[in-house]
Amino acid sequence: MKLSATDTQVQAVVNEIRARGLTEHVSRGSELVIIGAMGDEDLLDASRFEILPGVERVTRIMKQYKIVSRDTHPAGSVISVRGIPLGGKQIQVIAGPCSVETQPQMADAAAMVAAAGCRMMRGGAFKPRTSPYAFQGLGVQGLDYLQTAARAHNLPVVTELMDVRMLDTFMEYDVDVIQIGARNMQNFDLLKEVGRVNKPIILKRGLSATINEWLMAAEYIAAGGNHNIIFCERGIRTFETAYRNVLDVTAIPVLKRETHLPVIVDPSHAGGKAWMVPALAQAAVAAGADGLLVEMHPNPPEAWCDADQALSAEQLTSLMATLRAIASAVGREL
Structure with a gap:
């Protein structure tokens, strides 16, 4: 117009x-x-x-993904999570345990996340695991532990939704950001349902998904009326076995060109080892990511899930200091 x-x-x-x-x-x-x-x-x-x-x-517009295309919103979108902007100049670090284990563990984690300078907290109440015998999460009790711990420090929460039947429960517990995991990126029935709610959605990239498939998955959510979508690059599966997944840093500038929506990166699931996380996180910020999804644990060796990739409180605090310098260098802030 x-x-x-x-x-x-x-x-x-x-x-x-x-x-x-x-x-x-x-x-x-x-x-x-x-x-x-x-x-x-x-x-x-x-x-x-x-x-x-x-x-x-x-x-x-000839692209199949019309709503999420940058053509429809050239300036880029900023998504507000309880007043915290995702997208724009400020970069957000979302940190917390891979899985919710106990109330004391979550209370300690929330205090450490806040002390490190992070503005949002993650935690898995429902866990998709490769092995059916691995810990699957505490379920609804985990949502309660997560919210209780995070609210004490005024931290919005991010947690994964696996089953469409649990969406009403997520709404009841007022989950601030709903995460759709890599294995559910093309669970179209689930995408349609979260497209009908007024909650920000983190959409992780599938293990072997192309950029186009990822954008089209986001279009399913947007077509339902929910345009508060955040892309999350978490590494893709290739022939390489030296590390867990290959972090596709190239995807960050490509997505920023194709879509107006924020793009964040999960360096923890990409590397699979705590010692790799800082380098991958730094590369992501330098490449233009709007945020990071980082795993930390009050006592990483005792973590019930993905202990190898969890940062300690000291490591998270150190990483935040480095990221502030990189953000400043590229004209942004943490």
Whole structure:
């Protein structure tokens, strides 16, 4: 729309889109309003829209992922998590244990996460594990432990949803950010359901997913009406066996070019070893990541899940100091 376009003119375009049997997506920036039309594009006549009052130009977006495409929101999106911005200038570090174990463990972890300068906390109440005999998480009790510990330090929480049947429970416990794990990236029924709730969603990249498949998975969520999506690169599976996964740093600038949504990185699951995490985290921030998802534990050797990749409180504090310097060097802040 033109800079001078009025709300009435915007609504007229929306009405025209609906009259043709399509749905609209209105993106309001600080100056421009961009209206996207989703559906069968053959039903639209571009010339009819070009003559409507207030219309600057009509562009046909050929990408399959339309809502999450940067074409619909050139300035980039900032997602607010209880007032904490994800995207934009400030970089967020989300830290905490791989799995919720006990209330004392979570209380200690929350205090350490806050003391290190992190503004959000992670913790797994439901754990997808390769082995059916490995610890699967505490379930609903874990949600209670996580929220109790995090709220004491005013930390929003991030935790993984595995089963669509637990979505109502997540809403009941007021989970701040719902994480969709790598193994569920293409669980389309699950994606559709989280697309209907008003919660930020972290969408992890699948183990062997292409960038296009990842973007299309996000489009499933956005098509349901929830546009608060955060991409999370966590390493992909290749032929290499020297480390857990290959962190695809290249994906960060590619995604930042293709989508207006924030991009974060999970260096813990990529490297699989605590000693690798700082280098991978630093590379991610330097490459333009909007945040990090880092595993830490009050006593890493005693962790019930992924002990090898968990940072101690001292290691997390040291990493935060290094990341502040890198963020400053690339014109951002931690």
